[in-house]
Amino acid sequence: MTIQLEFNDTQNFTGRARIKQKSELLSLQLIDRQGETVRIHAKFDRAAIEKECKLHEEEAKEFVLDVFALGDIRRHVLPEFRSEDEIELREIPDGANLEFRLKVISRSADASGKILAATSGRLRLHTGSGDEGSGEQNKGIFHPKPSTSIGDRIWQVVWDGQGDFEVFVHADYFHKFVNDPLFAAHVFPEIVRNVSTGILLRFESIKDIDEDTLLAKWVSFIQQRLAIPLEGEDAAHLNEADNIEKLDLVEQIVDAFTSQKWRDGKTLIAEIL
Incomplete structure (x- = not known):
């Protein structure tokens, strides 16, 4: 077998607005995990995100939370007129790590489907005993x-x-x-x-x-x-x-x-x- 040493860029850097990973903008709390069912409490500040990302408040848009689990991606649309939501995920294998990415997607007539803003990296859940995301950062910078x-x-x-x-x-x-x-x-x-x-x-x-x-x-x-x-x-x-x-x-x-x-x-x- 011939082995190549090379890298591949799957996408170009788009320049779209980036949602900073601040708890005051978005926080995800684990409520309960029983078998293959996971319940999560999501709290988000739509107005603050729009302001920080310089998005037009009047433009039709939806806030979408992508959920990553063992290579599978699920899509959850956050409510428009609430700042909190409870998300129930089924058929999540026991022990599987969950990661999340928040995206703001345009629903205007001339740009429907365009991603206006997104978190620059994947988010981890907070648990009652601490932040699961911080552990990975503390292990170093190499995570092949x-x-x-x-x-x-x-x-x-x-x-x-x-x-x-x-x-x-x-x-x-x-x-x-x-x-x-x-x-x-x-x-x-x-x-x-x-x-x-x-x-x-x-x-x-x-x-x-x-x-x-x-x-x-x-x-x-x-x-x-x-x-x-x-x-x-x-x-x-x-x-x-x-x-x-x-x-x-x-x-x-x-x-x-x-x-x-x-x-x-x-x-x-x-x-x-």
């Missing part, structure tokens, strides 16, 4: 997922229409090497290269990146751990940089990453030698 649908690629970075992304690794390779230093040395630098390219080429300004997303964690990682500025006076030259200059900076980021000492005070390459 095994996949059987990326053909002969070893890995693939898939960007969504909001600028956020997911990383998939060929399932056979993942399960064979995920605990081997070879995995990190082989895959992680390429992920760093792809994500850094996305940060520098997809956004006119770092300030356009939602501070609550995984991508924002990457910005902090590059600036704080790798000591490469992406904003402020030290990065002012990026405002005038062309794509070639930005790609040169991407390689500097990758070099800084691979020269870092991680586990046992060794670089990724030193671990496999």
Whole structure:
């Protein structure tokens, strides 16, 4: 089998308004989970979302909550004249993680179906004992997922229409090497290269990146751990940089990453030698 090292962008960055992941705009609370039935309380501030995203209040639109569970996507339309809703989801396998994305869709005659705004990443449920979403953020910035649908690629970075992304690794390779230093040395630098390219080429300004997303964690990682500025006076030259200059900076980021000492005070390459 021929193995290719490449990435794929499934969508272009659309520039549509992004709904920030703030609890005062949208919160999702787990009410109950019995067997394959999950009940969720959704609370949202329609007026505040419209104002923050600069949407026309008079334009016909609907607020839609996409529910992701084990590759399946379900669509729930939130009520127009209430700020709260109880959602019951059936046939959700026990233990399956639920993720959500809020979208505002136009229903005007000349733009029906157009997505006016959306959260830049997927949301997690809040439970009575804490935020399930925060745990993932605290584990780090690398979250590759095994996949059987990326053909002969070893890995693939898939960007969504909001600028956020997911990383998939060929399932056979993942399960064979995920605990081997070879995995990190082989895959992680390429992920760093792809994500850094996305940060520098997809956004006119770092300030356009939602501070609550995984991508924002990457910005902090590059600036704080790798000591490469992406904003402020030290990065002012990026405002005038062309794509070639930005790609040169991407390689500097990758070099800084691979020269870092991680586990046992060794670089990724030193671990496999």
